[in-house]
Amino acid sequence: MIGKSILALASTGVLASAQLISDSELITDPGVYGPPLELVHLYYDEFPTGIAVSAKGRMFSNYPGGLDATNVNNGTNGKYTIAELTGNRTETPYPSLEVNSPPGGAIDYTTYPPTGAGLPDYFIGSQSVVIDPADRAWVLDTGRVLTPNGTLVGATYGGPKLVGINLNNNTIFQTILFPPTVAYADSYLNDVRFDLRRNLSGTSGHGVAYITDSSTEGRNGIVIVDLGTGESWRHLDGSPTVHPVNEFLAYLWGVPLYGYQPGKPFTYIPFGSDGIALSADGEDLFWKSVAGRYLYSIPTKRLRDRSMTSEILAQQSITNHGQTGITDGMETDTNNFIYHGNMEQNAVSFYNPANGTDQVFVRDPRINWVDTFSTGTDGYLYFTVNQLVFGPLTYPGTDRRQKPWALFRVPLPNNGTKPRLV
Ligand SMILES: *[C@@H]1O[C@H](CO)[C@@H](O)[C@H](O)[C@H]1NC(C)=O
Ligand SMILES: *[C@@H]1O[C@H](CO)[C@@H](O)[C@H](O)[C@H]1NC(C)=O
Ligand SMILES: *[C@@H]1O[C@H](CO)[C@@H](O)[C@H](O)[C@H]1NC(C)=O
Ligand SMILES: *[C@@H]1O[C@H](CO)[C@@H](O)[C@H](O)[C@H]1NC(C)=O
Ligand SMILES: *[C@@H]1O[C@H](CO)[C@@H](O)[C@H](O)[C@H]1NC(C)=O
Ligand SMILES: *[C@@H]1O[C@H](CO)[C@@H](O)[C@H](O)[C@H]1NC(C)=O
Ligand SMILES: *[C@@H]1O[C@H](CO)[C@@H](O)[C@H](O)[C@H]1NC(C)=O
Numbered sequence: 001m002i003g004k005s006i007l008a009l010a011s012t013g014v015l016a017s018a019q020l021i022s023d024s025e026l027i028t029d030p031g032v033y034g035p036p037l038e039l040v041h042l043y044y045d046e047f048p049t050g051i052a053v054s055a056k057g058r059m060f061s062n063y064p065g066g067l068d069a070t071n072v073n074n075g076t077n078g079k080y081t082i083a084e085l086t087g088n089r090t091e092t093p094y095p096s097l098e099v100n101s102p103p104g105g106a107i108d109y110t111t112y113p114p115t116g117a118g119l120p121d122y123f124i125g126s127q128s129v130v131i132d133p134a135d136r137a138w139v140l141d142t143g144r145v146l147t148p149n150g151t152l153v154g155a156t157y158g159g160p161k162l163v164g165i166n167l168n169n170n171t172i173f174q175t176i177l178f179p180p181t182v183a184y185a186d187s188y189l190n191d192v193r194f195d196l197r198r199n200l201s202g203t204s205g206h207g208v209a210y211i212t213d214s215s216t217e218g219r220n221g222i223v224i225v226d227l228g229t230g231e232s233w234r235h236l237d238g239s240p241t242v243h244p245v246n247e248f249l250a251y252l253w254g255v256p257l258y259g260y261q262p263g264k265p266f267t268y269i270p271f272g273s274d275g276i277a278l279s280a281d282g283e284d285l286f287w288k289s290v291a292g293r294y295l296y297s298i299p300t301k302r303l304r305d306r307s308m309t310s311e312i313l314a315q316q317s318i319t320n321h322g323q324t325g326i327t328d329g330m331e332t333d334t335n336n337f338i339y340h341g342n343m344e345q346n347a348v349s350f351y352n353p354a355n356g357t358d359q360v361f362v363r364d365p366r367i368n369w370v371d372t373f374s375t376g377t378d379g380y381l382y383f384t385v386n387q388l389v390f391g392p393l394t395y396p397g398t399d400r401r402q403k404p405w406a407l408f409r410v411p412l413p414n415n416g417t418k419p420r421l422v
Contacts, residue, residue: 031346034362035410040382042089042404046071046079047391050191050329051384051407052131053376054167059085059407060094060137061384065106065125065145066152066188068391072125072145074105081106081126082139089404095170099123106145107153114151115185116143118158120177125159131374132194132207133422136173137165140192140211143183150262150392152216154185162192162209162225176230178223183232186217190274191329191372195282195300196227196422202304204228207422210285210303212273216259218243220272222287224303235303235314242273244291250326252343252368258395266395275330277338279353280419286321286330286338286351293323295338295351295358324351324358328388331373331381333416339381341370348373348383348410362410375418380409 046063047070053059063081065072073079080093080100093100102122108115116124125145130138143159146152160183164174183189189211196207206228213221213234221237236242248268250257259267271290278285278300286297302314325342332338335352339361342349347363348370369388375381384407390400 031365032363033347033360037362037364037366037408037410038380039406040409041085041407043091043386043406044089044404045091046083047401048371048384048386048405049388050126050128050130050372051374051382052129052137053374053378053380053382054131054137055135055377056167057376057378058167059382060129060131061085061091061407062126062129062139064127064142066127066142067146067388067393069146069148069150072106073101074107075101075103081123081141082129085407095165095172099172107147108156114147114153116145116153116155116159118143118156120158120161120175123163127189128191128372130192130194133196133418133420135167137167138192138194138209139163139165140189142187142189144188155183155187156185160187160189162211174227174230176225176227176232178232182223182234183213184215184219186215187213187219188215189223190214191276193276193278193285194227194421195278197282200304201301202306208300208304210276210278210300212276212287213242214271214274214290216270216272218272220244220289222273222285222303233306235311236298236318239315239318241294241296241318241320242287242289244268244270244272244289245293248291250344252326252389253346255389256395257389260392260394260397262392262397266397269394275327275340277330277332277340278419278421279338280332280334280336282419282421284353288324288327288330288340290326290328293325295321295324295327295340297321321351321353321356322358325349328370329372329383331375332419333375333381333412334419335412335414335416337413337416339373339375341383343367343369348381361413366406366408375412375416376409377418379412379415379417381412382407382409
């Protein structure tokens with residue numbers, strides 16, 4: 001009897017003070033970390049990838065027709081692949097609308113299948129614009145764009161090129177065409193870094209450019225350009241370090257990233273070597289595949305070498321720096337930190353070669369796909385956030401992007417600034 005009444009009392013007590021539960025009792029992901037993002041520009045017109053900031057604070061972006069068919073110039077539609085950011089939400093074709101308007105359009109429909117127009121004096125489809133250490137702008141043209149139905153056309157000689165522009169008078173001063181043995185028809189010249197030091201081994205003394213080939217058709221590698229002679233060559237074509245990892249799967253905002261091309265089954269993400277960064281002293285080149293989590297580097301002298309054993313030595317000289325997450329563009333500052341997107345964390349991170357570790361620099365729920373970086377001489381790290389993988393080229397194959405795309409900046413740590421390799 002006694003036991004029973006104690007049980008009854010106990011159960012009455014529990015009922016009397018019913019314990020409600022609430023979400024507010026749980027810890028949640030704070031979603032933010034590091035210095036606050038400063039919003040610099042909103043893109044309401046074409047879909048951008050790259051950003052380049054000059055010493056005077058002028059800003060330039062590129063708008064690849066190879067990733068968005070609505071960016072493609074047809075000769076008269078006013079579309080541009082390079083523009084200067086001329087207001088908080090306005091852009092002006094650069095260096096002119098004319099250079100961005102190939103006569104007859106960016107696609108040559110007289111070939112079967114259609115190909116990228118081989119017009120050396122016009123931009124076809126640019127995947128990058130970069131300011132070199134001498135404060136000159138360089139446009140990297142893939143020579144490839146999408147047809148209206150989303151087919152990526154092959155390049156024609158004259159399309160793939162590196163074009164130097166003098167920012168003082170907005171005039172093209174050099175056009176380097178890539179032969180089809182360096183930029184294959186199914187190459188995709190993605191991003192470029194410059195070292196203008198005159199005494200670089202194996203070169204003519206006017207500096208070099210290093211370029212990633214991110215080809216979704218598997219023609220990945222690193223392209224090296226002698227800016228004095230205009231000669232170019234490739235290294236690391238056969239290395240797994242420049243290729244996408246098989247059956248690679250990443251997520252963004254909870255959505256799995258499978259590749260999609262209209263009329264075809266879903267694939268794994270096919271992008272190879274893409275992001276590229278020089279160490280602050282120019283002696284090492286870092287790169288990463290989009291479809292891969294490992295960061296790699298190689299001494300740049302191994303890339304400049306063109307001797308008979310240069311490719312063998314190059315492949316033996318790659319350093320694996322471990323996993324650093326999902327990344328597109330990369331950039332360096334005078335701290336010698338290698339900044340990169342860390343998309344699965346809605347973050348920008350950096351790898352520190354001095355201690356071999358990678359850490360988050362900033363996190364923010366506004367961050368989705370961090371496409372490209374530029375370190376300014378003003379001590380800021382600029383980066384575009386462009387919803388790339390919410391577009392029609394990834395699962396589920398519908399366009400879920402919402403304008404505007406964004407340009408942010410954050411102050412570099414320890415008063416870091418742009419390295420001067422000149
Ligand atoms: C180019 O696009 C414009 C605007 O959509 C259109 O009016 C024009 O007919 C097109 N030209 C060609 C050659 O397709
Ligand atoms: C751009 O936006 C910023 C922040 O709202 C503002 O301070 C600045 O005056 C704007 N610049 C122009 C040219 O409108
Ligand atoms: C632009 O400036 C460069 C260097 O100052 C000069 O060599 C070139 O002739 C100029 N181009 C034009 C079109 O004025
Ligand atoms: C190469 O030139 C740079 C300046 O451009 C200098 O700092 C460096 O010491 C030189 N290196 C060699 C090996 O001469
Ligand atoms: C897309 O357009 C290209 C060029 O006009 C054509 O060759 C191809 O068959 C089309 N592909 C599909 C899936 O409709
Ligand atoms: C590596 O260096 C960075 C930059 O100085 C620092 O923030 C980080 O804590 C270091 N990592 C470790 C594990 O010590
Ligand atoms: C950055 O520079 C400012 C002004 O020169 C100085 O006061 C500050 O201590 C520096 N900060 C760091 C972390 O070096």
